[in-house]
Amino acid sequence: MKQQLEYKELPKDRDAMAPDGSEIRLLAETSRGSMVHCTLDPGEVSAPVAHRTVEEVWYFLEGTGQVWRRHGDQEQVVDVAQGGSLSIPVGAHFQFRATGDRPLRFVIVTMPPWPGNDEAYSVPGHWPTSSRPPST
Numbered sequence: 227m228k229q230q231l232e233y234k235e236l237p238k239d240r241d242a243m244a245p246d247g248s249e250i251r252l253l254a255e256t257s258r259g260s261m262v263h264c265t266l267d268p269g270e271v272s273a274p275v276a277h278r279t280v281e282e283v284w285y286f287l288e289g290t291g292q293v294w295r296r297h298g299d300q301e302q303v304v305d306v307a308q309g310g311s312l313s314i315p316v317g318a319h320f321q322f323r324a325t326g327d328r329p330l331r332f333v334i335v336t337m338p339p340w341p342g343n344d345e346a347y348s349v350p351g352h353w354p355t356s357s358r359p360p361s362t
Contacts, residue, residue: 229256236263245346246272246321247355253333260339265331266291266324274321274351278344280336282314289330293322294352303352306330319349 232254240249244264251263266272268289284293286306294303297318304312306322314320324330 232256240265244272245343246275248272248322255339257339259335259337261333261335262340263287263331264334265329266322267329268324268327269356271323271353271356272321273355274319274349275346276317276319276349277314277346279316280338280340280345281316282337283311283335284314284332285311285335286330286332289324289328290326291322291324291330293320295320306332321351321353321355323353 234253236253237251239251241252242250244250247266247270249265251265253261253263255261264284274294286308288308290305290307292303293306293312295301295312295314295318297315304310306312322330
């Protein structure tokens with residue numbers, strides 16, 4: 227099957243709510259990966275989740291926040307802001323929060339492409355959650 231050449235501008239309205247409670251706007255997708263724009267409003271804390279089969283890389287565009295990740299015997303909380311990036315390996319537990327007075331906005335590249343909300347499952351978190359928890 228021949229891959230289509232895709233171009234898409236950032237939608238004004240969200241396309242979906244992520245299983246962690248953040249807003250998702252769909253961007254480009256290929257057979258090997260997908261890209262979305264993610265927003266978490268000021269003061270919000272995502273639901274803690276892990277992924278069954280996908281890995282992700284995040285690039286922060288706006289706002290400030292923190293991301294907690296636990297993978298195997300590694301655990302850390304990192305401060306994030308415009309220009310920063312991080313990885314979410316398959317099976318890593320993670321949670322994030324917007325700590326500033328502006329939304330935390332970032333681009334997520336998912337490999338392989340996001341298969342649907344059953345991909346994410348709830349895990350014990352690092353902070354109390356303020357966003358809608360994922361369905362399991």
